[in-house]
Amino acid sequence: MVRVVRNPFYLSDAQATATPSRQDGITETEEFIQRAYGCEMIQECGILLKLSQVVMATGQVFFHRFYHRCSLAKYNHIWLAAACLFLACKVEEQLRRLRDVVSVVYYCFTKRETGDGKLLDVYGAQGYEWKTEVVKAERFLLKELGFHTGVEHPHKFILVYINTLRSHSGVDAGDAHWKSFLQRAWNYANDMLRTDLCCRVAPECIACGCIYLAAKDCGIPLPEGTVQWWQVFEVDREGILLVENTAKRIYQMEKLAGKYVDWTRRIGKRRREEEHISSTKSSHVDISTQDARESSPSPPSSHRYTSRPSSKTRHHHHHHYRT
Amino acid sequence: MSAATCPKKRYQKEKVLGEGTFGIVNKAKDTKTGQYVAIKKVRMGNSKDGVAIPALREIKILQDVRHENLINLLDVFGTSSNINLVFDYCIADLEQIIKDKTIALSTAEVKGALKMILCGVAKLHEHWVLHRDLKPSNILMDTKGVLKLTDFGLSKLFASPDRKYTNQVVTRWYRAPELLFGATQYGIGVDMWSVGCIFAELMLRQPYFPGDSDIDQLSKIYSALGTPTEEEWPGMAYLPAYVEFNPQPRPPMRKTFTAASDEALDLLHRFLLFDPCQRISAADALNHPYFKKSPLPCSPSQFLDKVKSGRLLSLDNEPPIVANDDDENDRAGKRRRYSSDLGKRRLEF
Numbered sequence: 001m002v003r004v005v006r007n008p009f010y011l012s013d014a015q016a017t018a019t020p021s022r023q024d025g026i027t028e029t030e031e032f033i034q035r036a037y038g039c040e041m042i043q044e045c046g047i048l049l050k051l052s053q054v055v056m057a058t059g060q061v062f063f064h065r066f067y068h069r070c071s072l073a074k075y076n077h078i079w080l081a082a083a084c085l086f087l088a089c090k091v092e093e094q095l096r097r098l099r100d101v102v103s104v105v106y107y108c109f110t111k112r113e114t115g116d117g118k119l120l121d122v123y124g125a126q127g128y129e130w131k132t133e134v135v136k137a138e139r140f141l142l143k144e145l146g147f148h149t150g151v152e153h154p155h156k157f158i159l160v161y162i163n164t165l166r167s168h169s170g171v172d173a174g175d176a177h178w179k180s181f182l183q184r185a186w187n188y189a190n191d192m193l194r195t196d197l198c199c200r201v202a203p204e205c206i207a208c209g210c211i212y213l214a215a216k217d218c219g220i221p222l223p224e225g226t227v228q229w230w231q232v233f234e235v236d237r238e239g240i241l242l243v244e245n246t247a248k249r250i251y252q253m254e255k256l257a258g259k260y261v262d263w264t265r266r267i268g269k270r271r272r273e274e275e276h277i278s279s280t281k282s283s284h285v286d287i288s289t290q291d292a293r294e295s296s297p298s299p300p301s302s303h304r305y306t307s308r309p310s311s312k313t314r315h316h317h318h319h320h321y322r323t
Numbered sequence: 324m325s326a327a328t329c330p331k332k333r334y335q336k337e338k339v340l341g342e343g344t345f346g347i348v349n350k351a352k353d354t355k356t357g358q359y360v361a362i363k364k365v366r367m368g369n370s371k372d373g374v375a376i377p378a379l380r381e382i383k384i385l386q387d388v389r390h391e392n393l394i395n396l397l398d399v400f401g402t403s404s405n406i407n408l409v410f411d412y413c414i415a416d417l418e419q420i421i422k423d424k425t426i427a428l429s430t431a432e433v434k435g436a437l438k439m440i441l442c443g444v445a446k447l448h449e450h451w452v453l454h455r456d457l458k459p460s461n462i463l464m465d466t467k468g469v470l471k472l473t474d475f476g477l478s479k480l481f482a483s484p485d486r487k488y489t490n491q492v493v494t495r496w497y498r499a500p501e502l503l504f505g506a507t508q509y510g511i512g513v514d515m516w517s518v519g520c521i522f523a524e525l526m527l528r529q530p531y532f533p534g535d536s537d538i539d540q541l542s543k544i545y546s547a548l549g550t551p552t553e554e555e556w557p558g559m560a561y562l563p564a565y566v567e568f569n570p571q572p573r574p575p576m577r578k579t580f581t582a583a584s585d586e587a588l589d590l591l592h593r594f595l596l597f598d599p600c601q602r603i604s605a606a607d608a609l610n611h612p613y614f615k616k617s618p619l620p621c622s623p624s625q626f627l628d629k630v631k632s633g634r635l636l637s638l639d640n641e642p643p644i645v646a647n648d649d650d651e652n653d654r655a656g657k658r659r660r661y662s663s664d665l666g667k668r669r670l671e672f
Contacts, residue, residue, distance in 0.1 A: 091383065093479070094518045098372050103507050131371070138373045139401060147399045147406075 011068060014256035024073040026263055032253060034072055035192040037260055038081040043193075045085055045104045049096050053068075053190065054153065059088035060193040061151045062141060068199055069144040073263040075137065078109055079130070091149045102130045113260055143307050151198075154189045158182070161233055165211070165222060175269050177218065184216035188247065195246050201239050208235040209243020230264035334362055334409065346378075346405075350412060359412035360397060364405050377476030378406055384475045384569070388450045392443030393464065394473040413463035413471065421459055421528055426633030430584070433525045435621035437518075438614060439470040444518060446606035447472070447513050453479050457517035458497045459524060468627025495540050496530050500551075501599050503537050505564030512599030516606075519594025526580055526587070541568065549573030551564060551597035576662055586613040607617070 021031045039060045046056035062084040067077070082105040089096045099122040111117035121127050142149075162182050165175075171178055188210035192198070197206055209228040215222050223229050230240060337359075341348050346365040353360050365378040385396035398409035417436070420426060428436070440462060447454055455477040463471050477493075493502060499516035501509055508564040523531035531545065534540025550557060550571045559565060576588050583591075590613045593603035603611070614620055621629075630636060 035516045085371060085378075090374070090379050095376070135373045139406075142374060142406075143401050148386060149379060150387055 010201060011196075013200075014199050016068070016196060019068055020071040021067065021073065021263070022050060024053055024071045025073055028111070029253075031067075031072060031262065032195070032249070033259075034077055034263070035064065035067060036250070036253065037195065038077040038084075039194040041081045041105065041108055042085050042088075043190075044108050045082075047100070048104045049085075049089075049100060049109070051085075051089065051094055051096070052092075053155070055092045055094050056085070057155070057190070058092055058151045058155045059084040060148075061153075061198045062145065064196040064199050066141050066144050066197065070140075071263070075140065075195075076261070076262060076264050077120060077139045078105065079133045080141065081105065082130075082134045084135060087138050087141060091151075095148065098131055098134065100125070100261070102134055105134075106130060109260075112179050112307065152203045154192070154203040154206035154210065155186065157233075158185050158210055159191055161207055161211055165229065168223060169221075178220070181214055181218040181220050184217055185210045188213050189252055192243070192249060197243065197246050201242060204233055205224045205235045205239035206243060208250065209234055209247075210242050212240050213244060213247055239315050333516040334360065336362070353409075357594055361410045361412050363408040363410065365408065368403060378479055381475040382408065384452055384478050386390065388447060388452060390443060390446040390470055391469060392439050393446060394462070394471045410473070411465055411471070413465045413473075415464045415630060415635060417462040417464070417470065418459035420630055420633075421466065421524055422642065423633045423635040424528065426630055426635065428525065428528075428629065429618070429621075430587075431618040431621040432626055432629050433522075434614060434618070435623070435626050436525060437522050438609065439604045439623070440472070440518060440521065441609050443470070444514055445609060447478075448514070448605055451480050453511065454514050454517075455479060456493055457514055457521065458494045459521055462521070464627070464630065466627075468623035468625070468630070470623075470626075489517070492496050495537065496520065496533055498540065499599065500541065500544060500556075500597060501559075501562065503541055503564070504559065504562035506562050509599060511604060512602045513600045515594055515605065515608075516599075518605070519591055519602075522591055522594060523580075526583055538566070545571050547574070547579065548595060548597070555600040558595035584613070586611070586616055586617070591612070 015030065021033060022028070026034075042059045042063060043056050046053075046059065059081075063077075063081060066075075066080060066084070082101055085105070086096070086098060086101045089101070102120055103120045106120035107117040120130060122131070157184070162178070162185060166173070166175070166178050185207075189206065190211065192206055211222075212230070214220075228237070230236075328432060333354055335354060337350045337352060340350050346363055346636070349362045349364065351360055351362050352358070365375055382396065382399055385394065389395065394413075394428060395411045396408060397411065400407050440457075444454065445459070452475075454475065455474060457472070457475060461474045462472050465471060493499070493513060497517040497520045499509075499513045502513055520531050531629065532540060532543040534543045545568055550568050553560070560567075576592065577583075580588060580591070590603070590608060590611050593611075594608070596602045645664075
């Protein structure tokens with residue numbers, strides 16, 4: 001099999017929990033939901049743009065990698081999701097126009113938030129704003145990725161591993177039961193993209209975890225013995241367990257139904273108010289009611305960027321990366 | 324920020340080296356290591372489609388594939404409006420070396436150069452990357468005389484066998500016949516054809532097939548190699564842009580390459596086979612008897628010494644256009660290079 005990416009990097013458990021968003025007071029659950037929200041946007045928009053799954057998968061991996069380097073409060077995740085998808089199109093050589101990506105993301109976003117998809121006037125002021133913001137986000141994304149754009153997905157490993165297991169079990173290639181088993185494992189792999197699993201373990205491990213889960217669902221007996229089948233593919237039990245737990249978590253969270261929360265605005269507001277309080281030492285401001293008022297959804301626009309002082313942004317563009 | 328951490332301050336620009344396909348290349352001094360580097364600035368400005376794809380391809384491939392005969396990507400940094408790629412500094416490109424007739428390349432030196440090129444190409448192909456724009460001006464020589472392939476803006480992974488690719492790649496003179504016939508599925512053969520053209524150019528000291536249109540390109544190839552028969556190249560008539568030529572016999576190569584050895588001609592023949600599937604691979608070419616027979620390929624340092632013996636590097640500090648008595652030649656060269664650039668960069672964006 002062709003291994004395309006040679007120098008992947010993975011986070012330790014401690015690194016994976018101490019994300020930059022945590023420092024901005026965003027809880028793990030909140031972050032989990034917003035990450036899933038952004039990833040679902042990438043997936044939905046990718047389907048509307050008639051991209052192949054590999055592009056969406058790459059985009060979602062970029063998304064997770066980015067938010068391990070940068071807080072949700074610092075960069076709006078809708079624009080970033082658009083930028084991830086746009087960059088993934090280029091990296092996977094399935095080009096789409098910027099305005100197409102932007103208008104589809106706008107449509108999906110408004111549809112999710114208001115129940116009614118709106119069309120973006122790509123030549124109007126808002127269209128211009130969205131386009132510039134996505135181009136900006138793309139550059140920011142590349143910088144935070146350290147210009148590493150190579151991504152390896154578990155899907156191809158699933159295909160090879162299941163075929164290996166199938167021929168080992170002596171099952172015919174056209175077997176319908178095994179086909180649905182393959183499909184199930186494949187679906188698990190797509191669902192896993194909503195979590196930051198891709199930043200924590202190798203694609204081989206995710207592949208084995210997905211096969212393990214799918215085999216349980218489909219009641220497919222996999223070879224057992226002193227050596228477990230996943231050990232043949234150089235994956236350990238911890239890896240399988242991590243995938244299993246992550247899967248549990250996804251389907252638990254699904255019930256919470258992710259609602260869009262713009263942390264760039266919330267945190268900024270809170271910070272400003274804290275500054276205000278500390279500078280004036282005046283009357284008490286009830287932050288919780290402020291928050292409640294602001295959590296009503298509306299599309300991102302530039303005024304939400306108040307938490308991102310322009311000088312700081314510029315500083316970031318100059319930030320330096322070794323390759 | 325200290326000089327070491329701020330890239331703008333870390334690299335001190337010295338002069339413009341040239342204009343690449345997607346930006347300006349500057350010579351700069353790395354204040355941290357004291358070494359010279361080449362910085363390729365990719366303009367982004369107000370581009371409506373964000374970061375340029377050639378830059379992304381180049382970064383992606385060069386991060387993954389590292390080899391002595393491939394240009395080394397040292398660093399990447401972004402400023403507000405640009406992406407800057409930092410490369411090893413190279414002193415000359417192969418086109419300049421071939422054109423400078425004061426450098427007399429012996430058989431050993433041609434072998435040495437070809438071997439270095441083939442090592443780079445073999446490494447790329449081993450990592451499933453097609454260069455797709457091999458030509459002398461994309462092969463640079465560093466300060467130690469090592470040749471390095473550069474400009475990966477057209478490079479692509481070819482891991483999927485049935486993917487369709489654009490045929491509008493490779494500068495025309497080095498473009499393989501299947502590309503001229505509009506093939507959209509191709510493989511390492513396109514790079515090997517280019518290597519063959521470069522090999523011939525190293526021996527002839529002038530381009531082997533300097534066509535000025537796609538049709539002229541084909542007729543130049545046919546007049547040198549004869550028209551292919553259905554046996555030599557099965558399935559050629561099914562290519563999208565296939566044009567039939569009046570059959571021409573294959574003239575003996577010996578006529579053009581008077582001084583070449585039998586092994587050299589055999590290797591060249593294998594590079595320039597019409598059927599892309601039969602063309603020799605870079606790894607096989609390195610095992611060809613040509614490289615085993617005396618004179619053996621020269622070392623990079625010997626190659627460097629030979630290049631230094633010519634006029635090219637003694638004029639290093641002067642702008643190349645001021646080249647005195649050769650002015651007429653130079654202008655013709657410039658014009659030719661310009662015309663060869665025409666119709667070159669039509670990409671599938």
